[in-house]
Amino acid sequence: MSATTTAPGTAEKGHIDPASAFVPVQTRSERQTSFDPADFGAPTGREVNWKHTPVERLAALFVDEPAPHGVISVEVSAPDVVEQTRLRPDAAPRGEVFTPEDVTSAIAWHQESEAPLLRIPAGVELDEPVVVTLTGNGGVAHAHVVIEAAPQSRGVVVLRHRGSAQHAQNVEIVVRDGAHLTLVSVQEWEDDAIHLSAHQARVAKDATLRHVVVSFGGGVVRVNPSVELAGAGARGELYGLAFADAGQHLESQVYLHHKGPHTVGDVLYKGALQGASAHTVWIGDVLIGPDAVGTDSYEANRNLVLTEGARADSIPNLEIETGDIQGAGHASATGRFDDEQLFYLQARGIAEEEARRLVVLGFLMEIVQKIGVDDLAERLVTRIEAELAAGAAR
Structure with a gap:
């Protein structure tokens, strides 16, 4: 499966001679997508989606080669009603929502021959969370995981990451009509771990996704959620917490796309930093599309710097393509006690x-x-x- 997509007309924007001029990607909606890692190449750190990331520490995850088995041990605790199976690349719902936006997610797609699926059946309300514990045993690992909340279902899924590994991970999230899903990704890796994760979700009519990223451990941890509010009345709640110590790089690039009418978005990420060279990065992109009338959306990032030598980068962005909205805004603040x-x-x-x-x-x-x-x-x-x-x- 291979496809490359770029936004139409981007090469001509703001230039007299498009044939001889290069136009850098300015917004999240313009980024290239592809299932083929070769279409991206290894990042240099100058790309818009990599310029805040220490790419020199990630070289092992830019190589499209099979990883050894057993690098990540997986334990699933789930109610019996939860459906578990595995999906080849052409088996639905795998690929229904997810399209890689960078080389590591394309490699993870390509290397995961059978993606695990967790499905909450239609009309089922779970009385306890699904907990997936992933323990790194050293080495490079790739994964693509699919989580589906069927119509009118309700449930919580927790992904716990610990141990040590260099892990490229995709999480594909499908929230059907009227479903309510909470997805929590907790990173408690050892200090030498590298974790690059792309979460992509689609939320259907009158459905709600509460997506939470909590990052403590790991040398470099980058969890990027992308949520499309596709159906009328869809709601997306995107929350995050990061606590960075000396030498840690904790990053999230958040994308919330209001596509359907009367959708609601709430984005709030908070970070605390202590120790020399502790570094957090938060980039928040909200796109309110031309058909997203009646949208109500707000995003904010707040950081508390506890010691000298720590650094928090915070970049909120907002695109609005319709004038008929309830409200939209963004805020960012970084300070000391x-x-x-x-x-x-x-x-x-x-x-x-x-x-x-x-x-x-x-x-x-x-x-x-x-x-x-x-x-x-x-x-x-x-x-x-x-x-x-x-x-x-x-």
């Missing part, structure tokens, strides 16, 4: 270290509470506190 908050807490007898812990927890808890899985929320709070304690001990 609020001295007034610290003073308030210390004035009431709380030690400075404890006051800082409370401020960070309060800042990040907004995302944790949106997950809606109590056991997972408790574990994430414990992890945040451990990160803070480790930073204070340095």
Whole structure:
């Protein structure tokens, strides 16, 4: 399966002589897509979708070669009603939603001969989450996973990543009419792990996708969700939490495409950073298409820098192609501790270290509470506190 797509007319935009001029890709909707890794080539770091990523650390994932078996151990805990099978590249719904946007996702598609499918059947409401635990055992691994919520179903799927690996991963998400799906991807890798993941989703009529990215561990972790609100009344809630330590690069490039009428989008990512060279990147692209009348959409990214030497890059973008919307906006803020908050807490007898812990927890808890899985929320709070304690001990 091979196809290449570029937006029509992009070569002529803003140039007198299109035959002799190069026009860089300016927006997410213009990017090239292809199932063939050769159509992309290895990134140099100058490309718009790679310029904030340390590509020199990712060389092993730019090679289109079979990876050894057993690099990633997979354990699935799911109610019996959840359907599990495997899909070849030409077996639906694989490929219904997903089209690679970069070389690593094209390689993962190509190398995954049989993609695992998790399907919540029509009309079923799960009473416990599906938990997929992926443990890296060292080496390079590729994966393509398909998750489908059939019409009028409800459920939660949690992807837990731990151990060590260099992992290129695709997650294809199909949310049918009236379904409600929560997908949580948690990255708790060891410090030497590399994880590049492309999530692509389509949300149908009156359906809701709550998509959450939580990144703690890993040397380079890049999880890029792309969500199309295709049906009338579709809703997309995209949330993220990143806690970067010294030497870590945690990145998310978020794309929310309002395609159908009367769709609702809510995007909120938060990051905390501590330690020299801790780095987070958030790029948020929202496209409100010409048929997306009545859209209500907002995206925001907020970062809390805890120490010197840390850096947060935050780039919100908004495209609107119709004038008939309910509202649209974006915001971005990066800063240090609020001295007034610290003073308030210390004035009431709380030690400075404890006051800082409370401020960070309060800042990040907004995302944790949106997950809606109590056991997972408790574990994430414990992890945040451990990160803070480790930073204070340095």
